[in-house]
Amino acid sequence: FEIFAPLNNKQYRLFFTAHTIALLGTGLSTIALALFAYNLDNGRAAEIISFALAAKMVAYICVAPVIGAYAHKLPRKYLMIFFDVARAAILFALPFASEAWHIYVMIFAINICGAGFTPLYQATLPSIFKDEDEYGKALSLSRMVYDFENLLSPTLAAILLLSLDFSSLFQLNAAAFLASALALGIVVFPANIASDRKSGIWHNVSFGVKSYLKTPRLRGLLSFNFIAALTGALVIVNSAHYAQNIFGQDKSVTAALFAAIGLGSMIMAFALPHLMKILTIRNIMKMGAALAIVSLMSFTLLPSLTGLFLVWFILGMASALLQTPSGLVLQQSSTLADRPAYFSAQFTLTHMGWLFAYLVAGQISQYMAIDMGMLILAGASAVMLLVGLKFWHVDDAVKLSHTHVETQHLHPHMHDEHHQHKHEGWEGPEPHVHEHRHPKVKHSHNFHIDEHHLRWPH
Incomplete structure (x- = not known):
């Protein structure tokens, strides 16, 4: 395998x-x-x-x-x-x-x-x-x-x-x-790579979340992950309620429902390496979102315990498609030095989504019939799918042409393509800190939000 x-x-x-x-x-x-x-x-x-x-x-x-x-x-x-x-x-x-x-x-x-x-x-x-x-x-x-x-x-x-x-x-x-x-x-x-971020507690703590949200494909990724949170919270919060209170089954059926979603996810995990060779990550996540929406809507056609098992199984498959490739998108969107900040931002923002989703799932079971609750979540997921596709363009490119205005500033740096300047001898080994000038330049390279690229080029 x-x-x-x-x-x-x-x-x-x-x-x-x-x-x-x-x-x-x-x-x-x-x-x-x-x-x-x-x-x-x-x-x-x-x-x-x-x-x-x-x-x-x-x-x-x-x-x-x-x-x-x-x-x-x-x-x-x-x-x-x-x-x-x-x-x-x-x-x-x-x-x-x-x-x-x-x-x-x-x-x-x-x-x-x-x-x-x-x-x-x-x-x-x-x-x-x-x-x-x-x-x-x-x-x-x-x-x-x-x-x-x-x-x-x-x-x-x-x-x-x-x-x-x-x-x-x-x-x-x-x-x-x-x-x-x-x-x-x-x-x-692997050895840590020095970051060129400025010092300052708030600047460093907020850097990951701000940079994440400034990156269009990551805003799209967050939208797709929120669909996974909505459907995942539905399963975690309501499986026992649906199995035991709605369909009158015992705890073993609740356990079987959790097994169904886990089995669906594991089967799709086996298939993903092959899918990644033939589809873009954006299309894989779009397929996951579509699966989640269709499965939730399909319960109205088969409103039974069998239908619930089928929906849970398909949601497991959708969950794997929506969440598993996230690391590749984050890798593509960040420099090696800043990667922990981006992954931490993903961890924080997705768990905020899960917290909200848990509250929504609890209210759905309390105030709505099972089929209506699933239709509401299908509608919310469809909205998030459209938002995700709007942020994450189909022609999304990693390498972008952009212009740097003339800048003079001070921060830790190595002498890479953005740092070619003279020294007086006192600056010390790299990475070192001294005031330096960047001339105006237009060039093209793999683009990430960082200390020298504070906003996404349009």
């Missing part, structure tokens, strides 16, 4: 192993937390879990841009190892929690680590591969493992709890993060 070809790369194999172990640890800890909250105070279990999930979103939205802002100045390898070790330490301490607020603090801390670890993993991945096709296959493999973890974690947690108590399960989760840290310790990370 083509999807497994990247595992021939030793560094990626270790990197992939570390991420997979950490992902499984995260899945187990989420389930264990829910059961632990019920055990601690079954009357307030739902309140504790909902607050913990809200804390997770706050951590993801607020912390990721800060990590991305300074990732180019910090050793990524040791930072990722630190996040793994910190999560392990928190999980070791979690069984000693005796109050609800203890759980809130610990879960918020765990998710701060997750908000730092995940964008760094995503930003480092393209640096391991020189070939874009191999990177595309690695993205598909990561997607498949993510879906497999979603399917496996609940079953594995249930099996483990037959012979382990909560304390042992949390210790096992902690051991998973330590194993991930050990695997990362063996990986040879």
